[in-house]
Amino acid sequence: MSMILTIADLKDLARRRVPKMFFDYADSGGWTESTYRANEEDFQKIKFRQRVLVDMSNRSLESTMIGEKVAMPVALAPTGMTGMQHPDGEMLAAQAAEEFGVPFTLSTMSICSIEDVASVTKKPFWFQLYVLRDKDFVLNLIDRAKAAKCSALVLTLDLQILGQRHKDIRNGLSAPPRFTPKHIWQMATRPGWCIGMAGTQRRTFRNIVGHAKGVGDLTSLSSWTTEQFDPHLSWKDVAWIKERWGGKLILKGILDKEDALMAAKTGADAIIVSNHGGRQLDGAPSSIEVLEEIADAVGDTIEVHMDGGIRSGQDVLKALCLGAKGTYIGRPFLYGLGALGKDGVTKALEIIRKEMDITLALCGKRLVTDMGKDQLRR
Ligand code: GLV
Numbered sequence: 001m002s003m004i005l006t007i008a009d010l011k012d013l014a015r016r017r018v019p020k021m022f023f024d025y026a027d028s029g030g031w032t033e034s035t036y037r038a039n040e041e042d043f044q045k046i047k048f049r050q051r052v053l054v055d056m057s058n059r060s061l062e063s064t065m066i067g068e069k070v071a072m073p074v075a076l077a078p079t080g081m082t083g084m085q086h087p088d089g090e091m092l093a094a095q096a097a098e099e100f101g102v103p104f105t106l107s108t109m110s111i112c113s114i115e116d117v118a119s120v121t122k123k124p125f126w127f128q129l130y131v132l133r134d135k136d137f138v139l140n141l142i143d144r145a146k147a148a149k150c151s152a153l154v155l156t157l158d159l160q161i162l163g164q165r166h167k168d169i170r171n172g173l174s175a176p177p178r179f180t181p182k183h184i185w186q187m188a189t190r191p192g193w194c195i196g197m198a199g200t201q202r203r204t205f206r207n208i209v210g211h212a213k214g215v216g217d218l219t220s221l222s223s224w225t226t227e228q229f230d231p232h233l234s235w236k237d238v239a240w241i242k243e244r245w246g247g248k249l250i251l252k253g254i255l256d257k258e259d260a261l262m263a264a265k266t267g268a269d270a271i272i273v274s275n276h277g278g279r280q281l282d283g284a285p286s287s288i289e290v291l292e293e294i295a296d297a298v299g300d301t302i303e304v305h306m307d308g309g310i311r312s313g314q315d316v317l318k319a320l321c322l323g324a325k326g327t328y329i330g331r332p333f334l335y336g337l338g339a340l341g342k343d344g345v346t347k348a349l350e351i352i353r354k355e356m357d358i359t360l361a362l363c364g365k366r367l368v369t370d371m372g373k374d375q376l377r378r
Pocket of ligand 1 (some may be wrong): 079080
């Protein structure tokens, strides 16, 4: 554990411990994966101003996201099939986030259910909603999140239909896994994962199976989303979802200034500048490329968050400098989870915290909330 110094180290270990189809599910983007790559690469083009001889004592990374105190402005992003990276993955990641003091967001497409996560956490977590054609199911899902005392609903706007990810098709991705020779081989070469999975009942999409009409086992994520996700979703739907939910609402998947201005008018509490980790529209710009113009366009009318490509504490700080009040990590915590379970998620958060703290100091700042455009060389 001591030689794990970066998120890339966790990724290497996860690759060795997680069956290929699930590792690849996390490590994939749409079509050519150009947007997936750009999310990471565009961060490298941004440079900090190094400052010297300023008081660097008493530094703090504390901030708020949608009014909630956070130990650092880095939430765990909603990620599908997290419980396939590691048995009971969502429950473990939620506990790690809670202990660390950052928000955990549970995906609709999770393996562990809302109720599973609520049963092992003490503080409220956030719930991400996909809108399905079956409106009764959606209403029920919102009510279940309320009953579990989730403190924010994260409504995803950019996945009315699923982008094409070649790796998933080639791997024949499914949950629970199928038992073809290829899949048996992928699992047999990861014995620790198999033993863990044999010890849990949580191996399918537990928010959905048994709750949505006519859904037994969800073998194929892509065919299921094609059948079930609502391609008619429009800005009008945001109003009834907001009304039914009645709590803090975050709109995820904004990548265009005009959409950001529309989102601000809905009365939601925050937007997430996001291209879904490069998994939807390949050829779209990276999140960090469009962040500043979106933050400038909406000004103070709505809180701005971002995700996509964050692999270090430095990336978090760059996003804050360019106008984000909060950020999300998806793959970094999944790699931690796949590598070392709950301890790996904590490790991912610790790596990011340390990188943020040292960078903050070397930029001559003591408070993370003081990072702004002035700290970047431009
Ligand atoms: C689901 O949200 C996915 O991106 O696979």
